[in-house]
Structures are given as structure tokens and as C-alpha cells.
Amino acid sequence: MKTHLTPPSGTAPNPGGFPDADSLAALRAWYTGMSTREAVTRYLCGEVAEGHSARGVLGRIRRTLVAIARSRHREDFTTLLQHSVTERIERAKAVAHAIDVLRSLPAPQPQVSLKLARRSVVSRRFLA
Numbered sequence: 001m002k003t004h005l006t007p008p009s010g011t012a013p014n015p016g017g018f019p020d021a022d023s024l025a026a027l028r029a030w031y032t033g034m035s036t037r038e039a040v041t042r043y044l045c046g047e048v049a050e051g052h053s054a055r056g057v058l059g060r061i062r063r064t065l066v067a068i069a070r071s072r073h074r075e076d077f078t079t080l081l082q083h084s085v086t087e088r089i090e091r092a093k094a095v096a097h098a099i100d101v102l103r104s105l106p107a108p109q110p111q112v113s114l115k116l117a118r119r120s121v122v123s124r125r126f127l128a
Contacts, residue, residue, distance in 0.1 A: 017068060018103060023061045028099075030058055031092035065102065072105045074098075 019027075026043035030036060040047055040054040047057045062081055069077035077098045083091060 017064070019061050019064055024099060027058060027061050027065075028092075028096060031088050031095055033089055065099065068102055069098070071108050072102065073108070074102065074105070077102060 022043050026039045029039040029043060034042075036058055037048070037054040040057050044057060048054055066078050066081050069075070069081065080091060080094055080098055
């Protein structure tokens, strides 16, 4: 019987929705200049074999990070992560920093808007 300590799929997100270590390693390797296929094959060996394109795999990881940045109200990181392929090496250091910051930010908590709170007070008075 085989047991696995980690999920077999390399890009399965962690419970918090953040990409796993293998996915981030592939993305960082791509940012440092490794070819797309080589980065995905080296760090996410099963993804390309399952019929996914290497560019699609890295694109999905980047889109996940953009969504996380948006949910944490970091539009500066969304613009940093959305760029053309030719700009990736120049942005490698900044993207690595952004990933570290995003990982440390708390998940967003729902907040009651002031308008909704006022309606609640008014409706309580009306019903009382």
C-alpha cells in the first residue's frame, strides 16, 4: 500500500487557496529564465502528462495569485503579476517579494457596510 504525504497533483491549492510549494517553485524558475515546459516538467512532473499545456499550467498559477492579491486588496501586486512574457525576467525579484507578502497576509474577512448596519437598526425599530 502506498501512502502519500502530499497530494499527487502539483498544482492542487492549499486549504487557504494559495498555490503549493511545487507550483511556486515552477513559477519562480520560469521567472528566472527557465523555459515554460522545462519549469513545469521539472517541478510539476504530472501536469503536462495529463494533457495540460505548460503555459496553461503556469498561467493558472499566475491567475490564482492575481485572484489572491485582489481578494487582499493589493492591486499593486495584480498589475505586477499581469505582464507580457518578455517582462518576466525583469520582474522576477519583485514577483518573488509579492508572493512572500501575499503568503503572509491574512485572508479577507467579510465586513458589514455602514449602510447595511443602518438598515438593520431602522428595521429593528420598525419591528419593535
